Amino acid sequence: MVIVMKAGATQAQIDHVTDRITELGFGVHLSRGTERTIIGVIGDERTLNPSIFEVMDGVEKTVSILPPYRLASREVQPEPTVVRVNGVKVGNQRIVIIAGPCSVESRTQLLETAHAVKEAGASMLRGGAYKPRTSPYSFQGMGLKGLEILAEARAETGLPVVTEVMAPDKVGLVAEYADVLQIGARNMQNYDLLKAVGRAHKPVLLKRGMMSTIEELLMSAEYILSNGNPDVILCERGIRTFETYTRNTTDINAIPALKQLTHLPVIGDPSHGTGKWMLVDAVARALIAAGADGLMVEVHLHPETAMSDGAQSLKPERFAELVRHVRAVAEAVGRTA
Amino acid sequence: MVIVMKAGATQAQIDHVTDRITELGFGVHLSRGTERTIIGVIGDERTLNPSIFEVMDGVEKTVSILPPYRLASREVQPEPTVVRVNGVKVGNQRIVIIAGPCSVESRTQLLETAHAVKEAGASMLRGGAYKPRTSPYSFQGMGLKGLEILAEARAETGLPVVTEVMAPDKVGLVAEYADVLQIGARNMQNYDLLKAVGRAHKPVLLKRGMMSTIEELLMSAEYILSNGNPDVILCERGIRTFETYTRNTTDINAIPALKQLTHLPVIGDPSHGTGKWMLVDAVARALIAAGADGLMVEVHLHPETAMSDGAQSLKPERFAELVRHVRAVAEAVGRTA
Amino acid sequence: MVIVMKAGATQAQIDHVTDRITELGFGVHLSRGTERTIIGVIGDERTLNPSIFEVMDGVEKTVSILPPYRLASREVQPEPTVVRVNGVKVGNQRIVIIAGPCSVESRTQLLETAHAVKEAGASMLRGGAYKPRTSPYSFQGMGLKGLEILAEARAETGLPVVTEVMAPDKVGLVAEYADVLQIGARNMQNYDLLKAVGRAHKPVLLKRGMMSTIEELLMSAEYILSNGNPDVILCERGIRTFETYTRNTTDINAIPALKQLTHLPVIGDPSHGTGKWMLVDAVARALIAAGADGLMVEVHLHPETAMSDGAQSLKPERFAELVRHVRAVAEAVGRTA
């Protein structure tokens, strides 16, 4: 950490800062510029609260030097993490496509969709049994019955199942049925939930919050990793901006940025990233071209009757086309699909 | 709901839309403009998923006509809700000031602070026992011990206690100690938690998420109201924008907007809204001038040693000054404090 | 400037950076932490391009220490600037209210409005002769004829006139008629225009761009000041955020922040800041409570026939009420109006 003093800071103010640094067991490095004195703090700043300096008289601001995450960092672990989900490897040379409906709506719907996406080239099945909905009057998911249907679809198709868990006290139950525990965007900073999946023995797919920075996403991953679970898959799913033509703005920059900052696998969700099925294919290709390790795509047999997210869902035949397009791009960037 | 057809939509496409509307039990109202046909849906659109139309061939977009919330709306309940917390009324002519430290750090700290804020004019005490922190390596709060200290401070000072609850399975415990259950900004769309406090018998202080719209805040209030709890206090605490000089951007527009849209009381949090103690007094005055029913302010005896949020905390003497300033503004807008 | 090296930076990489700093005539201050080496650059960093270091091997990032503006800074000039516009002082103890229509639409309209706002308590008149409109098909202003009408209104009422100038080659013409040259939000970073008004001999009202940070606003003021014009009035008029209920988000934090960072007067525009006349009065009060030196408010005799911005315009009687409300708040914060 570097502490920048105000232009007219007195020696007594500087001493007060350096005394406190020493008291806390850190080293001090003083540098007097032409207009400002700056004070370097020597030691692991991750355990320091910058506020305690920012309120001192004569201090203008503090600047962090180290990234606040450690276990998620490529500096600490240079080689990429490959997460194994039953037979499927995420973070490998081969990209992974997770597909299925937003919500499990019925046994027939899910089984038919599972077969369709498998045939089109998906390697995992998604589907929500517990649904976070903006309105209390919207369909809230089938719950346990939905989990049972997902398990049946896995038994029939062999596709591993990804499904969302929304509360710490449901982690055990969902983990009995799911192969990957999904943390939704709205829960990215639900820390009790992050701790609970950190103690679970299933891989976690952590979606970036629509209001969260890349650094905050990595800090949420750090919660899971530091609670003992090394199998975290990150997912860029669009952020909220001033643009209203699309539901979210897919942060394509985040794909190469995350691949450089962390060893964890990174996938993209072009369905939520755009909110419009007409844009999903193009953005799916872009995500893979930018280096994503996979995709998560919403597919619905009859979007016109979907109980949630129909506008961003692809019909199976369009999804099959997306897979062909994505495979061509994957090969162009030296990967397979 | 209004469904806007594309410029070249065919009669068959229009028929397909109107048939579906009728099938779902709604009325249809067709209007042919010079460039577009638009279709009005007659009935309570809150139960309709717009996606099912947006994916139909020939449809350009749908437009919602009704606000999606009902119980929170001033249309449904024109007279303001006054939330009673022990002897204190929130949403009344008299504005309410809630003050205290970000976190309960020790018994001595909290008791001293409680006495100081009471003397300065606060009418409720805040303090976090469970803390949502971005980093797993930061202080996570004292937990149950913190709740006990808060209860002791109430017994000593008579100030009702506001404290955060972060998980559904902790609502019962926190409600035993607290007078008001706080839902933090990061949990504004943690729906399991909203349902749980909706079933509790204590008033709820619902903070706006840092990237949530005014409408989404009201929808989260709707979750609590529709689960049976009528006592919801809304809190504007700053939203995330591109500006980085301040921690958040206090959305001052939201104060009169919320007062017009809903009957629920609305308070402001200038500490989180700015993130800098040097700006707290000015923004506190602004919130009251704009019509807020109260304030929530972070106060710390020694911000230089605070375990969280020191940079935005006021020392007791500066808080006392803020109360004096705020009282003058409250009177200028026809209120008392 | 501080240059942060990567974790594994070599001595050769560090030497390369320090050699370049010395070569450019700056001093070097090296500090080795436990995980990173950081290099302080001693001298006036305002003339240094940080990019030249950011691209060097082994460099992680650079951090600016000094604010990039100088003439606009309170460090350089601690006492507040008071801008004199004919008899009116801006930045003084007395707050200033500028009012009038968005556009000059006709002689009758403007003269009637000028009298009405004067009677209600305005101390300056606003009105656009050249209008920046999103659509080429919208009314673009009356141009020269509009300027003449503004001058006539001044002659009749004695109110100084504020009007927008949109192009460098129009500055001379507009300065012949106007008392204050307004730079609109969309032109805040139109540098040729800033230079041109910097060479003019009339005060400038500089509106914050809807996409601009506080620092960028001050840098645009710096363009005007460094071209020789000391009379700059800053105007907060709302920024663009994800919130769509209001046209913009009034950045109330910016009022006290600017008052602390700069000596220039700061006013607020609640009409553009909200976009809805129902919110203007409340936000006007808030701006004054937060410490603004004045307001700029859109007033229209018949908003139902306004050629631009009707939805955010007040009728004269509502404006008169706003002035009464604002005066009460001004007195509560120790000012007059």
Next chain:
Amino acid sequence: MVIVMKAGATQAQIDHVTDRITELGFGVHLSRGTERTIIGVIGDERTLNPSIFEVMDGVEKTVSILPPYRLASREVQPEPTVVRVNGVKVGNQRIVIIAGPCSVESRTQLLETAHAVKEAGASMLRGGAYKPRTSPYSFQGMGLKGLEILAEARAETGLPVVTEVMAPDKVGLVAEYADVLQIGARNMQNYDLLKAVGRAHKPVLLKRGMMSTIEELLMSAEYILSNGNPDVILCERGIRTFETYTRNTTDINAIPALKQLTHLPVIGDPSHGTGKWMLVDAVARALIAAGADGLMVEVHLHPETAMSDGAQSLKPERFAELVRHVRAVAEAVGRTA
């Protein structure tokens, strides 16, 4: 346009609205729902100011039905526009790569760079002679001398030249030297400038403002088109969001969205879109995968000495690698480069 009345709107209020619509020469279509009356306006709403209805008693809001642009719309012109720049076609099956330094810094620098980018596969040369800089103390460009050097580079290499024009009175001069007139992001809503290039006889490259919506970009194109210049190339160059790790957020969704909404060619600028050279290659691939018609990339021989934007500039050898990568992706999506 659709006008939504408030829940309790009276018949007199409804009549007032419909009378005004009729008075303005539009048709009226009334629809009474269960909770609201809505009024359709039949006719070309592009010439209507919605504000005049929004201020009427009993009106809740207005909703636009038609896109506000016409000439830029694919509805009006379904076939794609191909812009011809000397021999180069933009908007064709073959993607176009524009490369060069941020600023022209010297004759040698530019000529060497021009040869290097040509050899690597660029089909046009970029370079700024007039530079919009945030600070008045930064290098402002070589001006006329820079234009002469650009013309010399074209003569030597045959590459058409793209350069920025910042003021209406400079359009004539810049058009004498440049093959494409660039409008920078900060000037996207400088309407006097848009009108001036609309009257010029050179193609225009219009960069999206960093906080402008897709619709506003198309409205700025409409200014140019409606002033007589049909040759407009749109450029997505990143928008401003809350994310600070990157300089801007490349809005990848905008690429397919624009290709669907308009017939104009669309290119991407991964240099400004990311601000970090380490991310440029990945995002360049993504832009092409998403359907962009070309790229604009900053290349500098020695980024360590660049007078602007060095941190996002590629060295020639890295640019050559980017061209190879982009070609592979272009072929994967059925194009050439």
